[in-house]
Amino acid sequence: MKTLVFELLKPNTKNYMVFVNALFLLVLLSVGFVSPLTVVMAYFVESIIIGIFNVLKMGWCVRHTNKQDGGGLGNYSILIFFVFHYGFFIAIQSIFAFTFFEIEGSSFFTDGFALLKNYKALLRLEGMWLLIASIVFTNLLAFVMNFLAEKRYTEFTANELMSKPYLRIFVQQFVVILSGFFLVFLKAGMIAAVLLILFRLALDLFLIGLRENTEALDRFASWYAEKNSQMSFDKIKKQLLLFTE
Numbered sequence: 001m002k003t004l005v006f007e008l009l010k011p012n013t014k015n016y017m018v019f020v021n022a023l024f025l026l027v028l029l030s031v032g033f034v035s036p037l038t039v040v041m042a043y044f045v046e047s048i049i050i051g052i053f054n055v056l057k058m059g060w061c062v063r064h065t066n067k068q069d070g071g072g073l074g075n076y077s078i079l080i081f082f083v084f085h086y087g088f089f090i091a092i093q094s095i096f097a098f099t100f101f102e103i104e105g106s107s108f109f110t111d112g113f114a115l116l117k118n119y120k121a122l123l124r125l126e127g128m129w130l131l132i133a134s135i136v137f138t139n140l141l142a143f144v145m146n147f148l149a150e151k152r153y154t155e156f157t158a159n160e161l162m163s164k165p166y167l168r169i170f171v172q173q174f175v176v177i178l179s180g181f182f183l184v185f186l187k188a189g190m191i192a193a194v195l196l197i198l199f200r201l202a203l204d205l206f207l208i209g210l211r212e213n214t215e216a217l218d219r220f221a222s223w224y225a226e227k228n229s230q231m232s233f234d235k236i237k238k239q240l241l242l243f244t245e
Contacts (some may be wrong), residue, residue: 015208021138022201025131029193034127036189040179041122042131043196044097047169049132050084053139055079056166057147057245058158065157075158082162089166091115097177146211147245156242164242175199211244 019089028034032043058079099112109118122128145151175196182192210217221237228236 006120009205009209010204015191017138017141018201018204018208021134022197025197026194027125027151028130029190029197030110034131035125036193038125038127038131039193041178042128042135043127043200044094044176045119045122045128046135047090047093047165049135049139050165050169051083051090053143054086054161055083055099056143058082058161060147060153061156061158061161064153078158078162088167089169094118100177152245156245160242161245164245171203202212207244210240217241 025034025039029036029039059076062076062078094115095112098109098115098118101109101112102198109121111117179192179196182189184196210220216239217237221240224236225231225233
């Protein structure tokens with residue numbers, strides 16, 4: 001298992017952009033172009049960006065299904081359902097995070113329930129737009145080079161992709177809030193930001209490694225199937241691919 005993890009995390013031609021992006025953030029942080037709070041909040045905003053790209057992916061899947069069925073409008077209503085459901089999910093997490101900073105005496109967030117006001121304040125953080133541009137670029141690159149170029153919309157349905165972002169976003173937001181504890185309680189903003197960047201680097205490398213390395217995917221699915229006899233190898237493999245999308 002240790003060998004497999006090492007293979008997934010080592011640099012290669014498939015994951016070099018993830019390393020470049022992490023290095024880019026660390027450089028901006030080290031020279032003071034962005035603050036630790038900006039980095040932490042930028043990863044929080046990324047949840048919204050991931051949701052937008054997931055809507056695009058679901059739309060492509062519906063479009064492909066329509067062509068396979070001989071035309072028609074298909075079930076685009078699932079996109080509307082996802083937007084409202086995911087939007088509510090993000091709103092609840094945002095209220096929790098903003099309230100956390102408010103309770104701890106932050107003068108930046110004065111009302112955890114004022115979502116629009118708080119997000120406008122986020123956009124005014126120094127360097128935030130540059131970080132958002134970086135996040136949009138990496139997600140757009142993955143969308144074009146992986147999802148469209150490799151025709152992954154033929155492998156999944158819109159229903160399957162609808163549930164895909166939630167687990168990843170939950171893990172990501174948990175780490176963001178954990179970083180917030182370093183930022184607020186320990187006043188160790190730089191440590192919080194660096195830990196967040198490194199965690200996201202490891203997570204992205206792991207997901208890319210599973211997606212691009214068939215052997216690693218099979219080995220990980222086999223290992224998990226041995227631990228969980230209730231799920232078949234094929235089902236585990238499909239779920240892993242869906243999670244990495």
